[in-house]
Amino acid sequence: MQISSPHQAHVPAAPIVVSVQGESPARAREAAHHLGLQFGNHRDPDGLLLVVGEASAWLELHGVRVAVQFDSAAMQHRRKGRHNEMLGRAVGLKADRKPLIWDATGGLGRDAFVLADLGSEVTLCERVPVLAWLLEQAVQAAAVSGVDQVREAAERMVVRAGDSKMLRAPAETVIYLDPMFPERKKAAAVKKESAMLQRLVDQADDSEALWQWAWDQPVERIVVKRPLRAPILGNIRPAHTLKGKSVRFDVFTRRS
Numbered sequence: 001m002q003i004s005s006p007h008q009a010h011v012p013a014a015p016i017v018v019s020v021q022g023e024s025p026a027r028a029r030e031a032a033h034h035l036g037l038q039f040g041n042h043r044d045p046d047g048l049l050l051v052v053g054e055a056s057a058w059l060e061l062h063g064v065r066v067a068v069q070f071d072s073a074a075m076q077h078r079r080k081g082r083h084n085e086m087l088g089r090a091v092g093l094k095a096d097r098k099p100l101i102w103d104a105t106g107g108l109g110r111d112a113f114v115l116a117d118l119g120s121e122v123t124l125c126e127r128v129p130v131l132a133w134l135l136e137q138a139v140q141a142a143a144v145s146g147v148d149q150v151r152e153a154a155e156r157m158v159v160r161a162g163d164s165k166m167l168r169a170p171a172e173t174v175i176y177l178d179p180m181f182p183e184r185k186k187a188a189a190v191k192k193e194s195a196m197l198q199r200l201v202d203q204a205d206d207s208e209a210l211w212q213w214a215w216d217q218p219v220e221r222i223v224v225k226r227p228l229r230a231p232i233l234g235n236i237r238p239a240h241t242l243k244g245k246s247v248r249f250d251v252f253t254r255r256s
Contacts, residue, residue, distance in 0.1 A: 013048045013199040015130055016040040020053030028052035035129055048199055050130060057137055059130070061199070064192045068131075068138035070113045070154065071145040078114065086242050087111055088118045090223045090249035091174045099221070102173040104164035104210060107197070109135050109157075111178060111225070113142075116153040123173070124157065125164040128200045132161035165209060171218040178225040179207035179233070207233055215252075222252040 018040045019028035025039075031052045032039035040049075049060040058067035069075070092099050098119040103112045106126035116122045126132040142154035160167070169175055211233040214222045224233055228248050232238065238250035 014038070015048045015050040015059065015200075017050045017052060020051060020056065023053045027054055031057070031133065035133060037130075048196065055141070057134060059134070059196060061192075061196045064196060066108070066193050066196055068108050068134045070109070070138055070142040071147050071150045075110070075113060076147075078110075085114055085118060086244055086249060087114055087225075090242050090251055091115065091120070091176060092221060093118055093120060100170070100173045101176055102164075102169040102219075103176045103178075104169070104214065105176075105178045106135055106159065107131065107178065109138060111176070112157060113153060115176075116156040117149060119156075121156045122158070123160055125160045125162060125167065127161075127163040129161060130200060131197075132159060135159045136161075165206075165213040169214075169217040169219055171220075173219055174221045174223060175214045175217060175219050176223050176225070177207075177210055177214060177233075179210050220254055224250045224252070226250060 014037060016039075017028050017032035017035070017037050019025035028051075029039055031037075031050065035050075037050065047061075051058050051060050051065075056067070058065045060066075091101060093115070098121075101112070101115050101120050101122040103109075103115075103122055103124045106112060106124035108131070109124055112122045112124045124135055126135055136159045139154050139157050139159060142150050142157075145151050145154070211224070215234065215236070224238075226233070226248055228243065228246055232250055236252060239253045240251050242249045242251070
């Protein structure tokens with residue numbers, strides 16, 4: 001998921017890294033050094049924080065937390081509907097076909113984990129360094145999870161820090177784009193999460209540029225996740241569309 005503003009660019013917020021109270025600050029200091037961020041000895045209640053503990057990490061703003069955790073209760077609940085996942089159908093996943101996925105807008109990795117759990121190998125590209133770091137930490141944690149299926153999914157996930165538009169997707173992959181940006185009718189918790197992630201973005205809405213990059217790649221299938229009533233990206237009509245209650249998947253196919 002890539003959160004961006006539909007209006008104008010803004011200066012991204014640089015989180016202050018703090019350690020979890022009562023835990024060793026060693027991992028937090030290491031994260032601050034790796035990401036080139038300031039390490040704080042106390043919490044700033046008005047600022048964006050990257051809270052890092054000995055075995056956990058999350059973003060926090062005004063008491064709201066956003067974590068990437070693939071064996072969380074929420075993700076376990078989502079796994080129960082794995083055979084009915086509209087996302088899997090959109091990327092062309094079948095019992096005898098597990099396509100390679102290039103997730104160009106990694107975000108919090110939730111859709112990528114679903115696809116990996118369904119059997120696909122997934123490369124997650126994320127241009128925001130803090131989010132890329134959280135994704136990598138989450139994959140590492142999932143690799144030693146007590147849940148067999150979570151460990152197996154983690155083995156099929158690879159994180160790449162960087163802007164997909166500066167990279168080339170392999171021809172054998174399905175490109176997945178989720179250039180989502182805030183909607184007025186979202187639930188309060190989702191709005192808070194979106195507002196926090198939006199603070200990390202360094203440019204205005206680049207969804208059209210992402211689409212053009214994707215179409216320039218030598219792939220046969222591109223899947224774009226959109227709010228249900230949002231306009232189609234680009235000037236090419238999708239081959240077909242799968243619609244849910246609040247989002248849809250526009251599927252573009254072509255022969256190489």
